[in-house]
Amino acid sequence: MKKILQRIGLLARAGMLLWGWQGMNAKAADDIFTFKYSSTCHIDETKSHVDKDEEGQKYYLYLYQEDGYAFTQAPSVSLYDETDKVPLLSFTEEQDNDNTCYTYFIWANNIDPTHKYSINIRKYGMTIITKIRITPTAPVIGQTLPSKWDINTTGVLENSLEWMSDGQDVTGFVAEPNKTYSANITLSTETDYEFRDNVTIDPKCVTHDMNNDRSFTFVYEFKTGDAQPSNPGNTNTEITWEKWNDWTINRDKLENGHIAKGYGLSGSAAESHDAHLFLYVEPKDGYYFTEEPKVSWNDTLLVPLPKDSSTLYGYKYQLDDNGSGTIVVEGKAVKKETNESENNGSETSAPAASNDSSEEPYKxxxxxxxxxxxxxxxxxxxxxxxxxxxxxxxxxxxxxxxxxxxxxxxxxxxxxxxxxxxxxxxxxxxxxxxxxxxxxxxxxxxxxxNTATAQAELDSVPKTGEGVMGWMPEALLLVAAGLTIMGALRLKKAK
CATH class of the missing domain: 2.60.40 (Immunoglobulin-like)
Structure with a gap:
């Protein structure tokens, strides 16, 4: 029985060694070869690889194209010995290939497994585009219809983007609520690229047509919803000052101005008992706004409230009850004295100054x-x-x-x-x-x-000699002295 187990162990080790040798052989083939090619070749390195055949006579190269591309004919593949710095024979193309994967080989006796080699790939003919990846930008109510989209495919050019609605060209118009828009985008190719006749597009469009100049026109459709409210939030009247914690205010584009937060009723006590958060946009001292600041919430412009005693110099916006999100504030105030912006000195018209020399600032x-x-x-x-x-x-x-x-x-x-x-x-x-x-x-x-509170707390602490804390320091000193004397006596007795 013992001998049988020993033989099984030997066979297992032999199998593992064989498996390991084959793995090392395959790994060695991958390790000694690297790819070199131009970006227009569109080689998929995650799939392309080199293997050695079972007899050890040939190295096989499997060359895959990136998804969305194809060649009109097989590329030329040559080899360069990076160790000796000399070129070698080219790989030989195998038969029965298609335009998405090609197979090549080179005789093993031409390869020194201790050297490093680069596989140089040269493209012949056109690069065929089989798939276009595009990022459509939908219309946003109250904003101008997009003039450009993102094309995420190399070799593709955007010629034009036109918008239609109700049979009319509305390119450059502002998007309206509850309206259907169709976007017609025309794409062409760069030099050395060409569309396949049945090119696919991601995401899928409504229709697409090949034009006489071999450009493509794709049609997408969009429908806008209801207009967003002019101010954010809902009608929950249980608003508190703490609701300001739900808001983020971006003031990076506000020049010579500042933001103030407010809270209170939307009208007089007789009109309304509903509380609201209010945002104030005001100029710095000595500045004024020549134009109304642009205040937006989720890309929707907010409408300022009518002027009152708190908005003589700035603007007031109501954040309806317990809404939340990010408010973006843009604007520029200019100096009253020089009529110039602090940043760029552009001239503006300032309000007429008062001739009443008796007026002075409040103190x-x-x-x-x-x-x-x-x-x-x-x-x-x-x-x-x-x-x-x-x-x-x-x-x-x-x-x-x-x-x-x-x-x-x-x-x-x-x-x-x-x-x-x-x-x-x-x-x-x-x-x-x-x-x-x-x-x-x-x-x-x-x-x-708070000195009053601090003094009250001190008065409540017992004085020295009162309560537990009064005798605690003295007790600790006595215990420490006793321990010291006992230690000294034990040390003397030991000697």
């Missing part, structure tokens, strides 16, 4: 650069010299804050930020703007550590 007359110490009963009071009848609201760090966070009264205008709101701000310096319908006044204030 903060009390409470400038104040510090709030964390009191739970007292807020922060700031007084501006503007007429309370023109009072429009308050901004902190550039954002409009709800009236629930402050109290305002006349004399000229006195604003008190409530402790509950101040406690929500981070420690450090903040800016505050008192807004009137014709101007504003600004200052800074500092939120300090």
């Amino acid at each position: 903060i007359i009390n409470g400038a650069r104040s510090t709030w110490n964390g009191s739970t009963t007292e807020g922060l009071t700031i007084r501006g010299d503007g007429d309370f009848a023109k009072f429009a609201g308050v901004r902190v760090d550039g954002n409009w804050i709800p009236s629930a966070h402050y109290e305002a009264k006349s004399g000229s205008t006195i604003v008190t930020l409530k402790p509950s709101y101040l406690a929500s701000l981070s420690e450090g310096e903040h800016t505050v703007d008192i807004m009137w319908i014709d101007d504003s006044a600004s200052t800074t204030f500092t939120v300090a550590a």
Whole structure:
């Protein structure tokens, strides 16, 4: 029995060695050959490979074309010895090939398996395009119909893209809702390329026709849906300030301006109790907008609300209730004094300046650069010299804050930020703007550590000698001293 098992083991090892040798032989054939060719050959390297026949007399080359291409005739394939830097005989083409895969061979005695070789492929004739990959761009309501599509196939040129609707040429028009459009795109080929008569296209089109100049015209159809709302969101009235966390605002294309966030009712208390988020787009101090900024949501332009006391210098947009997404803001403000853009100096027409030299900017007359110490009963009071009848609201760090966070009264205008709101701000310096319908006044204030709370916490801790913590340090010192004395006595006894 033992001998039988030994023989089985020997046979198994022999089989593994044979299998390993064949694998090494096949691997060696792949390792010593590399492909060199121009991009117009469109060789699929993931399929193309070299094998040695079972007798070891020939090396076979299997050459595959990339998907979507074919040659009118077989390429020429030659060999170069990269080790000795000399050219060798060309591969010989086998019979019974087609235009998607070709088989070649070279005698093994012409190949030194210890050398490295490059297989040089030269294309003959035209490259036939059998498949076109295209990325159609559908119409977007409110935007100009696309003028160009992406063609993802080498050797293909886009000649034209024309749009039709209701039998009329609408190229260059703006896409309308609930309308059917057909896109007619004409494609031709570069030099050394040619369409196959029954070329396929991905994705599938409605129709396609070969023209007299061997270009192709493909027809796609699209139907637009209902127009998107002018402002995003739905009619859920349970909107809160925290809903701002659902929005992302992209202001990369806003020059000399800033964004402010607001929250409140859509009208007077008698008209509506529905709360909304509001987005304010305003120029920097000393600048103004010559044109309305472009504010869009999901590629749809938003319509600004009518001007009111909070939008004398900028624009206000309502974000209907609890919508979400990305708002993109584009715009440019120019200087009032020089009528020039800060970036490129282009000239614009500025509003006429007032000749009334008595007009001066509003000022903060009390409470400038104040510090709030964390009191739970007292807020922060700031007084501006503007007429309370023109009072429009308050901004902190550039954002409009709800009236629930402050109290305002006349004399000229006195604003008190409530402790509950101040406690929500981070420690450090903040800016505050008192807004009137014709101007504003600004200052800074500092939120300090809550010293009142901290002192209360300290007063609640027992004094030295009171409670557990009073004697804990002394106890620890006694224990440590006792351990030290015991260690010394044991060491002396051991000696």
